[in-house]
Amino acid sequence: MSNEYLFTSESVSEGHPDKVADQISDAILDAIFTQDPQSRVAAETLCNTGLVVLAGEVTTRANVDYINVARETIKRIGYDNADFGIDYKSCAVLVAYDKQSPDIAQGVDEGRGVDLEQGAGDQGLMFGYACNETPELMPAAIYYAHRIVERQSQLRKDGRLPWLRPDAKSQVTLKYVDGKPVAIDTVVLSTQHSPDIEQKDIHEAAIEEIIKPVLPAEWLKNTRFLINPTGRFVIGGPQGDCGLTGRKIIVDTYGGAAPHGGGAFSGKDPSKVDRSAAYAGRYVAKNIVAAGLAERCQIQVSYAIGIAKPTSVMVTTFGTGKISDEKLSQLVLEHFDLRPKGIVQMLDLLRPIYAKTAAYGHFGREEPEFTWERTDKVAALRASAGL
Amino acid sequence: MSNEYLFTSESVSEGHPDKVADQISDAILDAIFTQDPQSRVAAETLCNTGLVVLAGEVTTRANVDYINVARETIKRIGYDNADFGIDYKSCAVLVAYDKQSPDIAQGVDEGRGVDLEQGAGDQGLMFGYACNETPELMPAAIYYAHRIVERQSQLRKDGRLPWLRPDAKSQVTLKYVDGKPVAIDTVVLSTQHSPDIEQKDIHEAAIEEIIKPVLPAEWLKNTRFLINPTGRFVIGGPQGDCGLTGRKIIVDTYGGAAPHGGGAFSGKDPSKVDRSAAYAGRYVAKNIVAAGLAERCQIQVSYAIGIAKPTSVMVTTFGTGKISDEKLSQLVLEHFDLRPKGIVQMLDLLRPIYAKTAAYGHFGREEPEFTWERTDKVAALRASAGL
Numbered sequence A, B: 001m002s003n004e005y006l007f008t009s010e011s012v013s014e015g016h017p018d019k020v021a022d023q024i025s026d027a028i029l030d031a032i033f034t035q036d037p038q039s040r041v042a043a044e045t046l047c048n049t050g051l052v053v054l055a056g057e058v059t060t061r062a063n064v065d066y067i068n069v070a071r072e073t074i075k076r077i078g079y080d081n082a083d084f085g086i087d088y089k090s091c092a093v094l095v096a097y098d099k100q101s102p103d104i105a106q107g108v109d110e111g112r113g114v115d116l117e118q119g120a121g122d123q124g125l126m127f128g129y130a131c132n133e134t135p136e137l138m139p140a141a142i143y144y145a146h147r148i149v150e151r152q153s154q155l156r157k158d159g160r161l162p163w164l165r166p167d168a169k170s171q172v173t174l175k176y177v178d179g180k181p182v183a184i185d186t187v188v189l190s191t192q193h194s195p196d197i198e199q200k201d202i203h204e205a206a207i208e209e210i211i212k213p214v215l216p217a218e219w220l221k222n223t224r225f226l227i228n229p230t231g232r233f234v235i236g237g238p239q240g241d242c243g244l245t246g247r248k249i250i251v252d253t254y255g256g257a258a259p260h261g262g263g264a265f266s267g268k269d270p271s272k273v274d275r276s277a278a279y280a281g282r283y284v285a286k287n288i289v290a291a292g293l294a295e296r297c298q299i300q301v302s303y304a305i306g307i308a309k310p311t312s313v314m315v316t317t318f319g320t321g322k323i324s325d326e327k328l329s330q331l332v333l334e335h336f337d338l339r340p341k342g343i344v345q346m347l348d349l350l351r352p353i354y355a356k357t358a359a360y361g362h363f364g365r366e367e368p369e370f371t372w373e374r375t376d377k378v379a380a381l382r383a384s385a386g387l
């Protein structure tokens, strides 16, 4: 008997308030890294009606106009009119950065602390994942949820649907049969809009111009479309909902198709393993699947603050592996240096490359900055596995 | 051949800055609900050196002194001296609540909007989980990680270890053989402390008085203890690290032993399915395991904003079920009303019960307020399953 089930993931556009916060945090990280890539940065952002708060810990020699970076980010997203949810020109921006705690710094800095290597910037657990549901080796539901909101933003910015406004959320429910996606059961799209357009016209444009062009046609059979189901979405952005950095961590990763360790990414320099080790986890898992060693691969790593070596590494392939999970774990330890400094070198992370990551997913992206998406370990892994 | 692996989860104490933010958000929700349980609340908090920001959306008839609720929460946690990381008496508290967007309200309110039933307060996906690793039917790693930081707080508050300060983090790495936990491989504990105590004394007290008393003795074989691995943790709380509501969502739930939908809990009234449907998911999964219908059970539900009926429900038992996952899904739909209003009634959620949930986990708790931990559907489920 075949086994059928539904699985759902969601995404949000760059105008979603939590994503506005993420993008401001990463724009500030990039502005700092452009001048001083040795900086320690934990930049958190809160945005609400007319207000942006920048807080967290920053130790740097860079000289950055934080307020201007925040305003420019809000402008780039498209919030240039208070009627849209916030106006980059007129909102208040409060800056309350402190320095990194010297007690933490002594644990992280190379040559100081208990472990003389560069220690992990925090304790924690991180997961990496890949599967062969899409060519990018991403779970299909989150992949297509991203494409919908990305297209919403394109059609807004190039003026094809001028009544679109920046804030939007998508959700894709896939039907699986025997572990493989075979159809799209339901698509939800809520998009902010100008008050002049009728709901009927929003529905039609959303389905025909935003959603259908980015979904596989063969999966659209009896698909249900739920468009702006509140019936009205004129108020949006930080005015409709308070945004905080790090509050879209499932959208940022695998859409719930894999577990999450809980650590957020945006605003954090890569000495923070929450970010760098999650990127490394994706790199490991993707190379294993790309090498044909498994159809699905998940890795968990964990760290103690101030210590370089991970406290645990676990690799699972859910029965899809060409070699045993234990052998695969061995291969991973041989081919990937998962100490904080090793990760930074392996993925070349001390660069101002983070603003792009802060919307439409940190994984499954093809831009060159996303070094953790490279599959350059495939040949070495296959050779070691004897394939 | 037996299959061995390591799995890691973490927890944090009530003095951790993200948890300070969560507790302020839920204390404000409770203060509002005490006066007006029909309120709509999305209370976000940011706390940093000397500063607390209260923002989000609140629509209520209650008259609450928000600043005082925030200060009292910080005091209760134990931050009554600026040397500890923040002082409840002297910190700045900024209040920037807006009202719930009327466009959202029309989708959520009963009798308005597209769906005349009470609609979900947001789209999104939520997971519920239970397994038989502990009597509370929780994954063991997160369960014991909570117990360690809970005991840190006890020994601090009752004065037995007077040099302890509020901020702490724990991490537990379990060794599994053939899918069952058999030993504790590593325990990490970082605890804030007064400057007067030696690291050597911290190590000894942490291992002997905090950690060992709460862990199963038979699992402590060759266990590695990493205590304050930065070498110093005097600066802590919101001074050491900026805290935000909703940034400990894996600590709040299953420690990474199950996926997460991404939605945070604290500060949200139960019309927000991020919270109420995740509680309902735990209730469903726990009752299924308690009924002996499976050793492990995971449920995913998803919603569209403004619509009452879930857009998808998926139940999995990972091959441990007494009946098929499809039959079990049927049983779930028969025995549990997963519409927003049904959940609120089933779990009696319109009460000021949330402050307690905001530290040491929302699940696996035995206090009477945690209605989602009741196993009162066991008999009915067994009968329907023919057991």
Ligand SMILES: C[S@@+](CC[C@H](N)C(=O)[O-])C[C@H]1O[C@@H](n2cnc3c(N)ncnc32)[C@H](O)[C@@H]1O
Pocket: A016, A017, A018, A167, A168, A169, A190, A191, A228, A229, A230, A231, A232, A233, A234, A235, A236, A237, A240, A241, A242, B040, B041, B042, B057, B058, B100, B101, B103, B104, B107, B121, B122, B123, B305
């Ligand atoms: C529904 S809000 C979360 C709840 C909100 N904090 C409140 O107080 O009700 C979450 C997201 O939904 C989207 N949203 C805002 N207004 C909406 C509307 N009228 N209809 C549909 N989606 C909306 C925005 O992307 C927003 O960030």
Ligand SMILES: C[S@@+](CC[C@H](N)C(=O)[O-])C[C@H]1O[C@@H](n2cnc3c(N)ncnc32)[C@H](O)[C@@H]1O
Pocket: A040, A041, A042, A057, A058, A100, A101, A103, A104, A107, A121, A122, A123, A305, B016, B017, B018, B167, B168, B169, B190, B191, B228, B229, B230, B231, B232, B233, B234, B235, B236, B237, B240, B241, B242
């Ligand atoms: C290490 S901080 C996160 C990084 C931080 N934002 C920064 O700028 O480096 C995360 C948590 O670790 C704990 N912590 C703070 N200071 C510490 C120390 N000196 N040693 C160990 N843990 C510490 C606190 O619970 C804190 O909230």
